[in-house]
Amino acid sequence: MSATTAPTSDATPATEVPMVEARGVHKVFGHGAGALHVLRGVDLVVPQGSVTVVLGPSGSGKSTLLRCLNELEEITAGSVHVDGELLGYRHDAKGVLHRLHPRRIAAQRSRIGMVFQRFHLFGHMTALENVAEAPVQVRGLSKAAARRRAAELLERVGLADRADHYPAQLSGGQQQRVAIARALAMDPELMLFDEPTSALDPELVGEVLTVMQDLARSGMTMVVVTHEIGFAREVADHVVFMDDGVVVEQGPPGAVLENPSEPRLQEFLSHVL
Amino acid sequence: MTSHATDTPRAGARSSDLPEPLHARPVPRPGRWVSAVVVLVLAAMVLHALVTNPNFRWDTVWLYLRDVNVVRGVGWTLVLTFGSMAIAVVLAVLLAIMRRSDNPVMRSVSWAYIWFFRGTPIYTQLVFWGLISVLYPRLSLGVPFGPEFFVFDTRDVITAFWAALLGLALNEAAYLAEIVRAGLGSVDPGQAEAARALGMKESRILRRIVLPQAMRVIAPPTGNETISMLKTTSLVVAVPFTLEITYATSAIGTRTFQPIPLLIVAALWYLLITSVLMVGQYYIERYYGRGFDGGATGPRRGAGRKGSGGTGSTGGAGRRAGRLSRQAAIRGAGTTKDDPFAEVTP
Ligand SMILES: Nc1ncnc2c1ncn2[C@@H]1O[C@H](COP(=O)(O)OP(=O)(O)OP(=O)(O)O)[C@@H](O)[C@H]1O
Numbered sequence: 001m002s003a004t005t006a007p008t009s010d011a012t013p014a015t016e017v018p019m020v021e022a023r024g025v026h027k028v029f030g031h032g033a034g035a036l037h038v039l040r041g042v043d044l045v046v047p048q049g050s051v052t053v054v055l056g057p058s059g060s061g062k063s064t065l066l067r068c069l070n071e072l073e074e075i076t077a078g079s080v081h082v083d084g085e086l087l088g089y090r091h092d093a094k095g096v097l098h099r100l101h102p103r104r105i106a107a108q109r110s111r112i113g114m115v116f117q118r119f120h121l122f123g124h125m126t127a128l129e130n131v132a133e134a135p136v137q138v139r140g141l142s143k144a145a146a147r148r149r150a151a152e153l154l155e156r157v158g159l160a161d162r163a164d165h166y167p168a169q170l171s172g173g174q175q176q177r178v179a180i181a182r183a184l185a186m187d188p189e190l191m192l193f194d195e196p197t198s199a200l201d202p203e204l205v206g207e208v209l210t211v212m213q214d215l216a217r218s219g220m221t222m223v224v225v226t227h228e229i230g231f232a233r234e235v236a237d238h239v240v241f242m243d244d245g246v247v248v249e250q251g252p253p254g255a256v257l258e259n260p261s262e263p264r265l266q267e268f269l270s271h272v273l
Numbered sequence: 274m275t276s277h278a279t280d281t282p283r284a285g286a287r288s289s290d291l292p293e294p295l296h297a298r299p300v301p302r303p304g305r306w307v308s309a310v311v312v313l314v315l316a317a318m319v320l321h322a323l324v325t326n327p328n329f330r331w332d333t334v335w336l337y338l339r340d341v342n343v344v345r346g347v348g349w350t351l352v353l354t355f356g357s358m359a360i361a362v363v364l365a366v367l368l369a370i371m372r373r374s375d376n377p378v379m380r381s382v383s384w385a386y387i388w389f390f391r392g393t394p395i396y397t398q399l400v401f402w403g404l405i406s407v408l409y410p411r412l413s414l415g416v417p418f419g420p421e422f423f424v425f426d427t428r429d430v431i432t433a434f435w436a437a438l439l440g441l442a443l444n445e446a447a448y449l450a451e452i453v454r455a456g457l458g459s460v461d462p463g464q465a466e467a468a469r470a471l472g473m474k475e476s477r478i479l480r481r482i483v484l485p486q487a488m489r490v491i492a493p494p495t496g497n498e499t500i501s502m503l504k505t506t507s508l509v510v511a512v513p514f515t516l517e518i519t520y521a522t523s524a525i526g527t528r529t530f531q532p533i534p535l536l537i538v539a540a541l542w543y544l545l546i547t548s549v550l551m552v553g554q555y556y557i558e559r560y561y562g563r564g565f566d567g568g569a570t571g572p573r574r575g576a577g578r579k580g581s582g583g584t585g586s587t588g589g590a591g592r593r594a595g596r597l598s599r600q601a602a603i604r605g606a607g608t609t610k611d612d613p614f615a616e617v618t619p
C-alpha cells in the first residue's frame with residue numbers, strides 16, 4: 001500500500017480518475033440565526049479500489065459527509081465527483097449549473113451502496129426479498145434472476161440459511177450482513193459504511209467486519225466511518241480524521257494512528273484505544 | 274443447573290432435563306365464582322325477556338329475515354359500504370400524500386378538505402348531495418372559465434345512488450386521510466432513506482416500502498371505519514336513496530304495522546355482516562403484520578424457528594416498541610369519533 005500522505009498517491013497512475021473526489025464541500029443545515037455549519041470545506045480523494053476510514057468525535061460531521069457522497073444530503077457549496085461524474089448537477093454549454101432531475105440523481109445513487117448504523121432493512125420483507133428488491137425495481141431485472149442473485153449474495157455473507165427470515169427474526173450482526181448484501185445487489189462501484197458495527201453487541205462485531213474485510217480484498221472501493229481502530233489499522237489504505245467539520249489530519253494508517261501530529265487526534269485516539 | 278435452558282437455544286428439545294414443576298394449591302378466589310354466577314344469571318334473564326316477550330313477534334322476524342326486499346336491501350347496503358370505502362381509501366391516500374407534500378398549496382387544500390368534511394354532519398352532506406341537481410342543474414366539461422365541450426343534465430349523471438355513494442365516500446375520505454397520515458408517519462424514515470440510497474424513485478419507495486409498512490397501522494382503524502360505514506349507510510335516506518336495508522325494513526314495518534320485528538330484522542342483518550367483516554379484518558391485519566408481530570409469523574416456508582435463538586431479548590423489545598408505537602399512532606390518528614355530528618349512526 002502507498003505510504004504517501006497526499007490524497008493522489010503515486011500508487012494510482014495519474015491518468016486514473018479517483019473514485020471519489022470531493023472539493024471544498026460545505027454543508028449548512030437550516031438558515032438564518034439557527035443555521036448549523038456542519039461541514040466547513042472538506043476535501044477528500046478516494047482512489048479506485050482503496051479503503052478509506054473516517055475517524056472523528058461525535059458530531060464532527062462524519063455521517064453528514066458520507067450522506068453528501070451519495071446525495072442523501074444536498075451540499076451547500078463545493079463539488080463531489082464519483083468516478084469522474086459530478087453528483088447532483090450538470091453544467092450546460094454556457095457553463096451554467098443545473099440541478100439534475102430526481103430520476104438522474106436516483107440513477108447516480110444506484111451505483112453507490114450505503115450501509116447504515118441501524119441497518120434499515122425493509123421490515124415487511126424477508127432477507128431474500130430485501131436483497132432482491134432494488135435490482136427488480138431499479139434495474140428492471142426479472143424476479144427470478146434477482147432472487148437467484150440475492151441467494152448468491154446471502155451465501156457470500158454467510159446467511160444462505162436465513163433467506164426466508166424477516167429482519168425481526170435476525171440478530172443485529174445478521175441484519176447488517178443482509179444490509180451489505182442488499183447494497184451489493186446493485187453492483188455498486190463504491191460502498192459507504194456509516195458506523196456499521198456501532199449498534200451491535202460486541203460479540204457480533206467480528207462477523208460484520210470479516211464480511212467487510214473480504215469485500216475490501218475483492219477490490220471494492222470503500223469509505224468507512226467507524227470507531228474500530230483495529231479495522232482501520234488492518235484494512236484501511238487511508239485514514240481521515242475529522243473534527244468540527246474539517247479534515248484535521250489524514251494519511252496511511254501507520255502514520256495517522258501510530259504517530260498523530262495533531263493534538264486533537266492524539267486526544268481522540270487516547271479515548272478510543 | 275438452571276443454565277441449561279439459556280445455553281441451548283432449543284430447550285424444548287431436551288425435555289428430559291427439565292426439572293419437576295412446582296405443585297402448589299392455588300389461592301382461593303370465591304369472588305370469581307360469585308361474580309361469574311351473578312353475570313350468567315343476569316344474561317339468562319335478558320335472553321329470557323327477549324325470547325318470551327310476544328311483542329317482538331319472532332315469527333314475523335323470521336319471515337321477513339328472508340324477504341326478497343330485505344335481502345335486496347342488504348345487497349344495496351353492501352354495495353354502498355364497500356363502494357364508498359373503496360373510493361374513500363383512494364382519496365384518503367391522495368389527501369395524506371398531499372398533506373405531507375413540500376408544496377404549500379397541496380398541504381392547504383388537503384387540510385381544508387379534512388377540516389370541512391370532518392366539521393360538518395354527514396347527514397347535512399348527504400342532503401346537500403341530494404340537492405346538487407337543484408343547485409347545479411348542468412355539469413360541463415371544458416376549459417376552466419372558458420368554452421364548454423360537453424354539457425350534461427346533472428340529474429342524469431348524479432342519480433340518487435351516486436349521490437349517496439359519493440356523499441358517504443367524500444366524508445369518509447376525510448377520516449381515513451388522517452388514519453393514512455398517521456400510518457405513513459409511523460414508518461421509520463430510515464426505511465425510505467435506505468430505499469433512496471439504493472436508487473429507488475420516490476413513487477416506488479412510497480408504493481413498495483412505506484405504504485406496505487404503514488398498512489400495519491392503517492388496517493385496524495380502517496376495519497373499524499368499515500364496520501362504522503356499514504351502519505352509516507342507513508343515513509342515505511337523506512339523499513333520498515331508499516333501497517338499503519334500514520329504509521327497506523322500516524317501509525315494510527310501517528306498511529304491516531309491525532315496526533319492532535322489522536327493526537330486529539335489520540339489526541340481525543347488520544350483526545351478521547359485522548361478524549363477517551370482523552373475520553376479514555383479522556386476516557387482513559395478520560397479512561400486514563407480517564415480519565412485525567413476532568411470534569405469530571414464523572420464518573416463511575417452514576425454515577423452522579432456528580432464528581429465534583439468536584434474536585433473544587432484543588427482538589422481543591423491538592416488537593414491544595413496535596406495538597406501542599402502533600398504538601400511539603392509532604390514537605394519534607384522532608379517528609375515534611368524538612365529533613357529535615358524526616355519531617348519528619342508529
Ligand atoms: N438533518 C439535520 N438537520 C440539522 N442538523 C443536523 C442534521 N444532521 C446532522 N446534523 C448536525 O450536524 C452535526 C454533525 O452530525 P453528524 O451526524 O454528521 O456527526 P457524526 O460525526 O456522524 O457524529 P456521530 O459519531 O455521533 O455519528 C451534528 O451537530 C448534528 O446535530
Ligand SMILES: [Mg+2]
Nearest residue numbers: 062063064195
Ligand atoms: Mg454519525
